Amino acid sequence: xxxxxxxxxxxxxxxxxxxxxxxxxxxxxxxxxxxxxxxxxxxxxxxxxxxxxxxxxxxxxxxxxxxxxxxxxxxxxxxxxxxxxxxxxxxxxxxxxxxxxxxxxxxxxxxxxxxxxxxxxxxxxxxxxxxxxxxxxxxxxxxxxxxxxxxxxxxxxxxxxxxxxxxxxxxxxxxxxxxxxxxxxxxxxxxxxxxxxxxxxxxxxxxxxxxxxxxxxxxxxxxxxxxxxxxxxxxxxxxxxxxxxxxxxxxxxxxxxxxxxxxxxxxxxxxxxxxxxxxxxxxxxxxxxxxxxxxxxxxxxxxxxxxxxxxxxxxxxxxxxxxxxxxxxxxxxxxxxxxxxxxxxxxxxxxxxxxxxxxxxxxxxxxxxxxxxxxxxxxxxxxxxxxxxxxxxxxxxxxxxxxxxxxxxxxxxxxxxxxxxxxxxxxxxxxxxxxxxxxxxxxxxxxxxxxx
Amino acid sequence: xxxxxxxxxxxxxxxxxxxxxxxxxxxxxxxxxxxxxxxxxxxxxxxxxxxxxxxxxxxxxxxxxxxxxxxxxxxxxxxxxxxxxxxxxxxxxxxxxxxxxxxxxxxxxxxxxxxxxxxxxxxxxxxxxxxxxxxxxxxxxxxxxxxxxxxxxxxxxxxxxxxxxxxxxxxxxxxxxxxxxxxxxxxxxxxxxxxxxxxxxxxx
Numbered sequence: 052x053x054x055x056x057x058x059x060x061x062x063x064x065x066x067x068x069x070x071x072x073x074x075x076x077x078x079x080x081x082x083x084x085x086x087x088x089x090x091x092x093x094x095x096x097x098x099x100x101x102x103x104x105x106x107x108x109x110x111x112x113x114x115x116x117x118x119x120x121x122x123x124x125x126x127x128x129x130x131x132x133x134x135x136x137x138x139x140x141x142x143x144x145x146x147x148x149x150x151x152x153x154x155x156x157x158x159x160x161x162x163x164x165x166x167x168x169x170x171x172x173x174x175x176x177x178x179x180x181x182x183x184x185x186x187x188x189x190x191x192x193x194x195x196x197x198x199x200x201x202x203x204x205x206x207x208x209x210x211x212x213x214x215x216x217x218x219x220x221x222x223x224x225x226x227x228x229x230x231x232x233x234x235x236x237x238x239x240x241x242x243x244x245x246x247x248x249x250x251x252x253x254x255x256x257x258x259x260x261x262x263x264x265x266x267x268x269x270x271x272x273x274x275x276x277x278x279x280x281x282x283x284x285x286x287x288x289x290x291x292x293x294x295x296x297x298x299x300x301x302x303x304x305x306x307x308x309x310x311x312x313x314x315x316x317x318x319x320x321x322x323x324x325x326x327x328x329x330x331x332x333x334x335x336x337x338x339x340x341x342x343x344x345x346x347x348x349x350x351x352x353x354x355x356x357x358x359x360x361x362x363x364x365x366x367x368x369x370x371x372x373x374x375x376x377x378x379x380x381x382x383x384x385x386x387x388x389x390x391x392x393x394x395x396x397x398x399x400x401x402x403x404x405x406x407x408x409x410x411x412x413x414x415x416x417x418x419x420x421x422x423x424x425x426x427x428x429x430x431x432x433x434x435x436x437x438x439x440x441x442x443x444x445x446x447x448x449x450x451x452x453x454x455x456x457x458x459x460x461x462x463x464x465x466x467x468x469x470x471x472x473x474x475x476x477x478x479x480x481x482x483x484x485x486x487x488x489x490x491x492x493x494x495x496x497x498x499x500x501x502x503x
Numbered sequence: 504x505x506x507x508x509x510x511x512x513x514x515x516x517x518x519x520x521x522x523x524x525x526x527x528x529x530x531x532x533x534x535x536x537x538x539x540x541x542x543x544x545x546x547x548x549x550x551x552x553x554x555x556x557x558x559x560x561x562x563x564x565x566x567x568x569x570x571x572x573x574x575x576x577x578x579x580x581x582x583x584x585x586x587x588x589x590x591x592x593x594x595x596x597x598x599x600x601x602x603x604x605x606x607x608x609x610x611x612x613x614x615x616x617x618x619x620x621x622x623x624x625x626x627x628x629x630x631x632x633x634x635x636x637x638x639x640x641x642x643x644x645x646x647x648x649x650x651x652x653x654x655x656x657x658x659x660x661x662x663x664x665x666x667x668x669x670x671x672x673x674x675x676x677x678x679x680x681x682x683x684x685x686x687x688x689x690x691x692x693x694x695x696x697x698x699x700x701x702x703x704x705x706x707x
Contacts, residue, residue, distance in 0.1 A: 365626065372623050375615070411587070 078491055083266045086494050095338035095497070096488065103335070103481040115474035122467025129460035139198060139210050140445040141460045144437045145468025146191030147295065148318065151311070151433060152472065153188055154287055155319025156181035157250050158312075161276035161283065164253070164269075170347055172496040173340050173486045177323050179257050180479040182250040187475060189243050191468070192294070196239060203232065211444060214300040222378075223300060230300055238293060242286045249279045257487055264489045287312055298444040299385075301378040306367040313363045317355040318433045321426035324348055326476070328423030330485065339486060339497060342417040346501050349416025356429040357410060360436075361403035385443045394439050402432045434465045509647050522705075524678050524685060531705040533657035534560075534677040535688055536664060537697025542568050545672035548695035549574040552674065555691055559680040563658075563667040582648060586640045593636025597629040657705040664703075675703070 090096055123142075130138035156178040163171050163178075199209045209215030214223055214230045223230070253272055260268040288308025296307045304310075327345075330336050371379045386395050406429060415421045438461060487493065511517040524532040539545040542564065549562050553576040562571060605612075606620030617624070646652060658664045658675060667673050674697060676688050685702075692700050 369623055369626065373615070373617075413583075 078266065080266075083491055086491065087264060087489060090488070090493060093497070100335055100337055101339065101486055101488065102484050105481055107481045108477050112474050112477045115470045115477070119467045119469075119471030119474060122463040122470065126460055126464040126467060129457065129463070133457040133460060134445075136210055136445045137442075137457055138460050138464070139195070140442050141464035142191070142468075143195055143211070143294075143441050144434060144461065145464045146188050146195060147437050147441070148434050148465065149468050149472045150185070150188035150192070151315035151437075152318040152322050153182055153185040153250070154246070154283075154312075155315035155317070156322070157185065157246065157253075158280070158283055158287075158316060159319055159323075160253055161249070161279045164272045164276040165280055167273065167492070169492050169495045170344065170499045172490050172492050173336070173344060174323055174327070174348065175490075176257070176484065176486050177326050177480065178319065179250075179254045180483070181319065181322060181476060183254040184472065184475050184479060185246050185250045187472060189247070192239065192243075195294070196236070200232065211298055211441075213444075214297060226300060230297060235293060238289065242290045245282050245286050249275070249283065253279075258483055260490065261484055261488050266489075266491050269491055284308075284312075287315070295440055298441065299382060302382045303379070304367050304371070304382075306363060306370075310363050310367060313355060313360045314433050314436055317352070317360060317429055320348065320352045320355060321430040321433070322476075324352060324426035325423050325430070326480070328419050328426075331419050336485060341499075342419075343500050344496075345419065345422055346413070346417050347499075349410060349422055352422075352426060352429065353406070353410040353416070356425075357403055357407040361407075364398075364402075385446075386439065389443070389446065391439070391443050394435065398432070398436060398439055402429075402436065406432075430469075434469075438465075509650075512650065513647070520679075522678070523683075526702065526704050528704065532678040532685075533703040533705040534675050534680075534683070535685075535692060535700055536658070536661065536673050536675040536703060537692040537695075537700045538663065538666075539672040539674070539697060542672060544696055545674060546571060546574050548674055548692075548697060551695045552676070552691065556682050557676055557680050557688075558682075559677040561675055563664070563673040563675065565668055565670060565672075580648065582641065582644050585644045586637050589640035589644075590633045590637030594629045594633030596636075597632030598625055600632075601625045601628060655706075657703050660706065661701060661703055663699065663701065 095101075123145075126138055126142050126145075129141070159171075160175060160178045160182050162168075163175060199212050199215060202208070202210045203212075203215040207217045214226070215232065216223070219227060253275060256268050256272050256275075259265070288311075291308050291311035295311060296302060296304065324345075327336065327340050327348075331340060368383065371383060385391065406425065409415055410425055415425060442461065490496075522531040526532055537548075539548060545562055545564065546568060549571065552560060553574065562568075562575060564571075602620055602625065610619050613619075614624075663671075664673065674692065674695075676683060676692070682688075689700055
């Protein structure tokens with residue numbers, strides 16, 4: 052736009068250009084130094100209130116690790132005693148539950164950084180640490196892939212991957228361009244690489260900011276998080292296609308990636324709530340994580356735990372129910388017979404109606420103990436949801452592979468996976484401050500308040 | 504404030520209760536207003552009036568004062584409960600509407616071989632009607648609980664009251680308050696530092 056000056060002499064003064072990205076009076080070194088000085092003087096940000104001793108909960112940590120390893124060993128025993136198919140399905144439930152927690156944490160870390168969110172700064176370290184543990188479920192996925200690989204090498208067909216077979220039908224031949232072992236390994240390497248890079252680099256940059264007080268790291272993380280969300284969306288969707296949807300290679304649903312993501316976001320929020328409730332009930336983080344923060348965390352838990360999951364699950368079911376195409380409806384037919392219809396109804400009521408009615412209350416969201424109880428409840432339903440997805444596939448086309456007394460494999464596998472994850476998470480939390488101590492936004496976070 | 508009273512305020516046929524106090528002009532007394540110079544003054548005055556047990560009174564300020572809700576002892580609104588119940592009612596109505604049509608009143612029309620009264624296709628309309636009713640309840644309920652819409656307010660008859668949109672702070676106590684007493688309330692406002700206490704007449 053050309054502006055005409057009052058004393059026009061033939062030259063035109065250009066309009067002041069708008070501040071370019073990264074310029075402008077957003078934050079200066081002086082302002083940052085002032086904020087850091089104020090934070091250093093804040094009595095709430097001292098000592099054990101924000102920093103666990105290295106030995107905190109060492110006994111519990113060791114106990115959880117023993118329980119985790121023991122339970123996973125029992126799962127392996129179940130493969131021998133009952134059925135390898137059943138045991139692998141139970142193991143996958145555990146692996147993908149922990150993967151969902153880590154991926155959801157990675158998502159919220161990146162989301163909060165990308166949109167420059169103020170209120171959740173005090174939650175971020177927990178999310179970063181949980182995301183940083185993504186190597187644990189990735190190891191489990193490596194084990195799953197190796198088991199399928201060796202099964203296909205020695206017996207000619209996969210354990211749960213029915214598309215790993217020497218006798219492909221017409222439908223499978225049509226899909227073999229995507230569903231083949233070599234391409235699966237390549238894709239898995241890509242997913243694992245992207246997740247590990249994003250989770251570990253964001254965690255290490257955040258820890259570095261704690262040590263050095265370099266405010267530019269916030270911008271570096273934000274830049275990485277912004278493209279990271281896109282990479283995250285694609286990798287999570289395709290990983291859920293590869294490992295969960297393709298358990299029945301005839302079935303397809305465009306809602307699948309979002310379905311897994313909904314559970315992942317909820318699990319991450321649930322684990323965050325549980326962790327902070329334990330910390331607050333043991334007298335940490337006084338005046339740092341308050342009821343006001345819990346209120347907003349509870350809103351997210353309400354949204355992802357009850358509403359979003361139900362919305363996605365119903366949208367998937369409804370279109371398949373209406374169009375009534377056999378290769379799609381088979382997915383739901385498997386889950387409406389053989390006892391799985393009970394679990395289907397438990398999911399509808401327990402994953403939607405009950406948490407909706409309870410978490411809609413303001414009092415529950417703002418109560419340290421009740422919020423943690425609801426979070427643990429929803430975490431159990433994430434396990435049940437994945438059980439509902441994975442376990443029926445162990446029975447398809449096989450005559451009762453496991454026997455009636457095999458239910459304990461499901462329990463020990465999930466308990467083992469979650470216990471091992473909890474043990475590593477406790478160690479990670481004790482290794483660094485519980486909140487990002489030098490985040491430029493921390494001062495505002497501490498004063499966060501809900502006016503409704 | 505009871506919901507019955509709120510609804511009755513909208514019906515001209517419901518007679519207003521006889522006024523307890525009238526002015527020398529024979530008009531109904533709306534209440535007393537007092538003026539304060541600074542936000543801090545009106546804040547602390549509000550605390551005293553809250554502690555004196557008044558319910559029907561208000562603070563008038565040209566801008567929002569942080570923490571004034573606590574100083575006034577304003578309770579949380581009951582609007583969420585109204586919205587929730589009306590929304591559930593709307594959702595139930597949506598189900599009833601469709602179920603009655605497809606499974607009770609007229610069952611001769613099969614769509615794609617689906618059973619009569621199947622809940623799946625109802626869900627969208629149940630949801631939409633629930634949201635619609637909840638939204639209406641939120642908007643209309645908010646307006647009614649605020650005493651809106653209305654043509655005029657007795658306070659506008661005071662020229663000095665208009666200053667609260669420019670730089671003055673006022674507290675008004677309404678005569679319908681149970682604790683209201685012309686002398687005692689005036690004394691209370693004076694003791695809190697209120698200046699130029701004025702009686703407001705209700706022209707209705």
